[in-house]
Amino acid sequence: MKRSKNRFVNYIIVLVFFAVFQILLSTGTLSSLLKGQLIPIVSYMIMAVSLNLVVGISGELSLGHAGFMSVGAFTGVIVEAALLSKMDPSALNGNMGMQMMILAVAIVIGAAVAAVAGFLIGIPVLRLNGDYLAIVTLAFGEIIKNLLYCLYVYIDDRGLHFSLDPNSLNGTTVLNGPMGALGIKKISTFAAGCVLLLIVLFIIQNLINSKSGRAIMAIRDNRIAAEASGLHVTKYKLMAFVTSAAMAGAAGALYALNYSTIVPKKFDFNTSILVLVFVVLGGIGNMTGSLIAAALLTVLPEMLREFSTYRMLIYAIVLITVMLLTNNAKFKAFLNGPFHKEKKEGKE
Amino acid sequence: MLTYLINGISLGSVYAIIALGYTMVYGIAKMLNFAHGDIIMVGGYASFCAMSYLGWPPAVAVLFSIGVCTVLGIVIERLAYKPLRSATSLAVLITAIGVSYFLQNVALLVWTSNPKVYPNIFEKIPPITVGEAQVSGVTMVTILANIVIMIALTLFTGKTRMGKAMRAVSEDKGAATLMGINVNFTISMTFAIGSGLAAIAGVLLCTAYPNLVPTTGAMPGIKAFVAAVFGGIGSIPGAMIGGILLGVIEIVARALVPDVPSDIFVFAVLIIVLLVKPSGLLGKTVREKV
Numbered sequence: 001m002k003r004s005k006n007r008f009v010n011y012i013i014v015l016v017f018f019a020v021f022q023i024l025l026s027t028g029t030l031s032s033l034l035k036g037q038l039i040p041i042v043s044y045m046i047m048a049v050s051l052n053l054v055v056g057i058s059g060e061l062s063l064g065h066a067g068f069m070s071v072g073a074f075t076g077v078i079v080e081a082a083l084l085s086k087m088d089p090s091a092l093n094g095n096m097g098m099q100m101m102i103l104a105v106a107i108v109i110g111a112a113v114a115a116v117a118g119f120l121i122g123i124p125v126l127r128l129n130g131d132y133l134a135i136v137t138l139a140f141g142e143i144i145k146n147l148l149y150c151l152y153v154y155i156d157d158r159g160l161h162f163s164l165d166p167n168s169l170n171g172t173t174v175l176n177g178p179m180g181a182l183g184i185k186k187i188s189t190f191a192a193g194c195v196l197l198l199i200v201l202f203i204i205q206n207l208i209n210s211k212s213g214r215a216i217m218a219i220r221d222n223r224i225a226a227e228a229s230g231l232h233v234t235k236y237k238l239m240a241f242v243t244s245a246a247m248a249g250a251a252g253a254l255y256a257l258n259y260s261t262i263v264p265k266k267f268d269f270n271t272s273i274l275v276l277v278f279v280v281l282g283g284i285g286n287m288t289g290s291l292i293a294a295a296l297l298t299v300l301p302e303m304l305r306e307f308s309t310y311r312m313l314i315y316a317i318v319l320i321t322v323m324l325l326t327n328n329a330k331f332k333a334f335l336n337g338p339f340h341k342e343k344k345e346g347k348e
Numbered sequence: 349m350l351t352y353l354i355n356g357i358s359l360g361s362v363y364a365i366i367a368l369g370y371t372m373v374y375g376i377a378k379m380l381n382f383a384h385g386d387i388i389m390v391g392g393y394a395s396f397c398a399m400s401y402l403g404w405p406p407a408v409a410v411l412f413s414i415g416v417c418t419v420l421g422i423v424i425e426r427l428a429y430k431p432l433r434s435a436t437s438l439a440v441l442i443t444a445i446g447v448s449y450f451l452q453n454v455a456l457l458v459w460t461s462n463p464k465v466y467p468n469i470f471e472k473i474p475p476i477t478v479g480e481a482q483v484s485g486v487t488m489v490t491i492l493a494n495i496v497i498m499i500a501l502t503l504f505t506g507k508t509r510m511g512k513a514m515r516a517v518s519e520d521k522g523a524a525t526l527m528g529i530n531v532n533f534t535i536s537m538t539f540a541i542g543s544g545l546a547a548i549a550g551v552l553l554c555t556a557y558p559n560l561v562p563t564t565g566a567m568p569g570i571k572a573f574v575a576a577v578f579g580g581i582g583s584i585p586g587a588m589i590g591g592i593l594l595g596v597i598e599i600v601a602r603a604l605v606p607d608v609p610s611d612i613f614v615f616a617v618l619i620i621v622l623l624v625k626p627s628g629l630l631g632k633t634v635r636e637k638v
Contacts, residue, residue: 055438061438061441124619124623127623127626128622128623128626129626131374131380131437131577131581132577132622132626132627134380135573135574135577135618135622136618136619136622138570138574139574139615139616139618139619140615140619142570142611142615143611143612143615143616146608146609146611146612146615147612149609150607150608150609164607269570273445276442277442277445280438280439280442281442284438310457312449312452312453312456313450313453313454313457315449316446316447316449316450316453317446317450319442319443319445319446319449320428320443320446320447320450323432323439323442323443323446324428324431324432324443326439327431327432327435327436327439
């Protein structure tokens with residue numbers, strides 16, 4: 001299979017990406033705008049790769065991926081606040097090892113909670129097919145966002161408290177309903193993000209090339225045939241869905257701990273769509289494409305900032321044009337040239 | 349309680365009109381037209397400009413906005429969706445999202461993000477009292493418009509040649525072509541009707557909630573889509589029932605549990621319905637063939 005040859009390409013891309021930007025960072029040639037974008041770029045790369053597992057490998061259209069990201073993000077914020085409340089505030093300053101420990105714990109717990117959410121949502125959702133599945137994931141994404149609107153978390157002398165009542169806030173506020181999380185300590189680093197991205201790629205690529213991965217793809221290509229061969233359809237679909245949710249949770253924790261404030265509205269339907277755009281433009285089922293598309297499309301709106309008011313318009317036009325060009329049979333034939341053999345492609 | 353019910357039916361009627369557009373386009377072109385919500389917004393702005401800047405009477409303004417949206421719908425279909433007729437549904441979906449961004453940002457450039465206060469065009473209609481509830485002019489017109497549109501569409505798809513062609517295309521595009529039906533023209537017509545309905549919905553929505561911004565259409569668009577799925581996508585009475593139920597749930601939930609965002613209930617009900625009946629309330633169950 002061609003994919004196994006490509007496996008190492010992705011690791012190399014990430015390492016080169018890391019090396020280039022790390023050098024630029026240390027020499028100080030990077031604009032402050034791009035500097036602030038590094039961790040979001042890595043987070044979106046993880047998001048794109050993990051969504052590609054569901055959309056490309058498992059063949060289910062999910063429109064609620066940002067929901068898992070937000071679960072991971074706010075879990076990460078709560079974990080960080082809980083850990084920090086237990087220690088001396090000055091202990092963290094300059095203590096890189098401690099900082100990385102906390103980040104790792106926050107990401108792992110964020111991923112775990114997102115995985116649980118993915119499992120609970122996956123069981124009902126994966127009974128549906130096609131567009132219905134898409135709309136239900138959209139609904140779950142919106143429900144998660146709205147639930148976070150009425151969640152209040154605070155830490156007082158007796159520890160961590162969860163509440164639905166804004167008036168019960170007491171001590172240090174961690175989560176303030178629609179206002180989101182305030183006063184987060186920024187502990188995410190670019191290097192940690194790249195390590196996380198490598199781990200995520202390692203897990204996904206090994207999953208794809210394992211027996212389970214082949215089962216997932218068999219179900220995608222022909223569910224009935226796969227079922228008839230004795231594959232447990234729900235089990236494998238759920239496996240892809242939960243893995244993807246966990247990774248989105250990890251990306252969310254990394255993302256949230258890069259900002260001092262974060263609101264639930266950040267992870268709405270539009271973010272889900274944004275990540276889906278990365279996956280589709282990068283090529284469905286193609287992890288390398290997802291990585292590149294996520295990086296370019298996160299930077300593009302920032303690069304266009306000098307056109308300020310026109311930038312989202314340009315983005316929209318680029319998006320439509322690319323979709324039209326890459327999906328038009330005539331244009332494809334033109335690109336391939338008249339002597340090029342038409343590649344055989346299965347329907348859907 | 350009666351007041352909530354009537355308000356819910358009124359909001360639901362707007363959703364139903366939007367959902368009818370969604371459902372028709374989905375039924376015939378088999379695509380999720382995410383830009384539909386933004387056509388509502390364009391309809392709102394078109395009628396607003398006609399009334400406020402050109403000083404046209406409301407009735408003319410509404411007709412003007414229907415015209416603008418119909419043409420817009422056809423143009424979008426021709427330029428963005430037609431070249432993708434044979435592409436995967438995901439490619440079409442992303443293009444639709446691109447169109448949605450495009451419309452929102454053009455609106456942002458033309459009309460800026462400052463909210464426009466939409467005039468109440470039905471204020472001359474006196475409110476009537478039903479029991480303890482007072483029904484405003486907008487509410488009555490909305491509900492009435494919904495019923496009229498619903499009957500007209502049912503007759504149109506059931507009795508006319510064009511309607512027959514639409515049903516044929518939705519059943520089987522290939523066979524419809526063989527029967528001499530102009531598939532492209534039929535799909536364009538569907539977009540035209542859907543967009544015209546969106547314009548009406550835009551006027552009604554903006555009259556009821558007079559705050560017009562470039563993202564006005566986005567959330568009602570999603571909700572209407574949910575309504576269309578809820579009632580069984582592709583089914584005209586389904587879209588109507590789905591829309592009204594959704595509106596009632598939203599308003600009643602907002603009244604009973606004001607602390608919790610009502611969207612939670614809207615989406616939760618959708619999920620429950622789809623789990624019990626995966627094709628929606630009135631949807632056709634398609635048997636899977638091996």
